[in-house]
Amino acid sequence: MRESATGAPGLVLHAPEGRPFRFDPGALCLELLPTGGHSGYPRYEVLHTPADLVRWAGGSRLRLGPDLSVSGGELARAHELRSSLWRLATARAHGTAPAAADFEVVNAVAAEPPLVPRIAAGAGKEWVSGATGSALLSTVARDAVELFAGPYARRIRECGSHDCQLLFADTSRPGSRRWCAMERCGNRHKVRAHRSRHQEGDG
Template identity: 40%
Template sequence: MATDSILPRGTGQLLDTGDGAPWWFDSGSLALDFAYTGEEAVGGISAPAVTDPEGLNAWLTERFPEVAPTAGERELRDAGTLRAAIGRLARSASRGEPLAPDDVDVVNLFAATPDIPPVLAGGGRQAGRTNARPHQALGSIARDAVRLFGPEVGGRIRECAADDCELVYLDTSRSSNRRWCSMQRCGNRAKVRAHRARASRVAG
């Protein structure tokens, strides 16, 4: 059994639209969450950008508490390479376009590195390292990307239905009918527009 498929990693984070009102966006995928931590974020909206080792350490340890905050400039560069590849693949997948082989190679390269092994609590001894390394977290993110862009997901990577929004998400709804990046944002705007249109027709 693949360990990455049973790791309970939560998804979602606050995004910043630049108007001083951050809002919660659940991309549905750890790999997509990671793609939204850079200035090149899919759809042009990002979480607070990870631009230095401290920011990378904070983001990784929030999602992987077992990771030691030891990322430096090398890990930051590698994270940027993986993040950009995932972002481009997400955009292509949401539009039904072929995935760029170079970006697939990047994801596969990181996915081939050791990820974070599961640990059963309650033992009296610590086997091996007590803390995982940042590159192991990147490996886990890449493995999630392999699942995300593979046949298992099958057409559930989508772009927000709003005309003025290009955010990409994984539709994890049971009925596979999610339309909006967030009901708090674009979904609510659509309901307001629909209500105004109905009111205008009744008034006319």
């Protein structure tokens, strides 16, 4: 995964066939979920080492620099936080009750000191150097607090494609987003619908 070349929020993911596509899950905390490993997806795990978490932070909407310091314990904590976030987001998407234990994990991580922002020389935003993995995870967890306690909690959805489990918060004005990305699952749906119409016409 890496930051979109356009600078737009979101991640560049790769479909099973290898084709890249940009996926914007609508919130920082949901960007952690496609790193895999949770639930029944251990084969998709990409956070194997602390350096992997550093790379993820650089490719996320945080655009954190490579001077981030992550320990083995912080990597394990990232796995725990990710699992709780995945279960909470899945519960919201499917209309089921979230587990209190998962909220406790998020709250505990959010209670740690977060990343410290500052204004860069060019008036842009950057992060104070020397950040730790705990500060990174606290920032992610605090974003989760804002999401799950805010107005977009009711708009957390799973991609409408039958073979895609990517989760996102629909932050669009009309609230009608169905797909992880139009360039991937949205287009595949259009192709299938087009073929189905032609087959019905031939029949």
